[in-house]
Amino acid sequence: MILYPAIDLKDGQCVRLLRGEMAAATVFNDDPGAQARAFHQAGAEWLHVVDLNGAFAGKPVNAEAVERILAAVGGRMPVQLGGGIRSLEGARAWIERGVSRIVLGTVAVKDPAVVHDCCREFPGKVAVGIDARDGRVAVEGWAEATEIEALDLARRFEDAGVSAIVYTDIDRDGALGGVNVDATAALARAVSIPVIASGGVKDLQDIRALMATGAIAGAISGRALYDGRLDLGEAVALTKSGGQATGQTGGN
Template identity: 75%
Template structure:
């Protein structure tokens, strides 16, 4: 199971939100590229990036910060979500060196774009499914839908997407542990690799996710910044 350290970008800074609320942002580093170097130096195999402003704006907003991270860590693959809603933006980010882009809102609103992108860029398109009480939320989690997370995942079963990033919004940034049962159920419902996000805050959380035997990865942010989770120790344990 791969551990993805998270760098959430707001106004050019590395922050963490509480349950997706933009006004509940804590700044952890004014220099996201420096934060990326810290994670890579500790042994991170991947970086998980989120353009929070972009998720609300529907277009890239923190492009300079993302490009600085890519330049600072050229040997470490990075995935990015937030505000990526058309093919030209997908192409642009992949050309700039991202290993993978994450499509969230458009997975609900324009699923054919996800399919087309997955065909055009095999292995480089992930679907972000963010849910409250099992129902998908879009546009920076500001809009709730009646779409069930598992139903949405199944729509892309044959699309060739590289991964599904499943976030339990109510767990995100709350340091209360991930929703292991829901994430495991989703992973068992589809053949697409599932990455857990939201609430991953301890070594025990990571072990619980790994021991399901079906979860491919986990994303952690606040716990790494707060020191509740030591990245080197966690990577060693998972190895």
């Protein structure tokens, strides 16, 4: 299982939200490039970046901050990017700049043909972001609820060539209440696409629980890394060891 440290960008700064509320943003670093370097130096294998403003605006807003991240770690650590990518042209622009994987969320619901087009043009470089509240998908930066079940959406892309699904339990995101292991594992077992867990990953115990399912390909953590509840080096060592690493179990 791969651990993805998260950099969420709002107004050019690294922040964490509470359950997706832009008004509940905590700034952790005003230098995204430095934060990316710190995660790389701590042993991260991948980096997960979200343009939060872009997710609401439907177009890239924090492009300069993303460029700083790519300049800091490009070529040394792959970066997956989501937020505001709504077209083939937008996906192409970021991949040409060095993004290793794009994450398509809102457009997967509103214009799924874009996902198929991107998968054909950029094989292995497209993920679908499924953000759910009570099992139902939310879009437009989580501001718009739908009646679509997360599993139904995932199944629509079984044959599209999607390289991963990033599944976020919105009510767990940024709340440090623990990851929704059961829902994430159920989704992972129901589809053939690798699933990455997001939302609420708070400590090594959560990572062990995800690994123990034998079904989940990755986990994203943000706030717990920033506030010290989760040590990135220990977490990476645990994932690489297959769950046999010793050390802190984390905690409240």
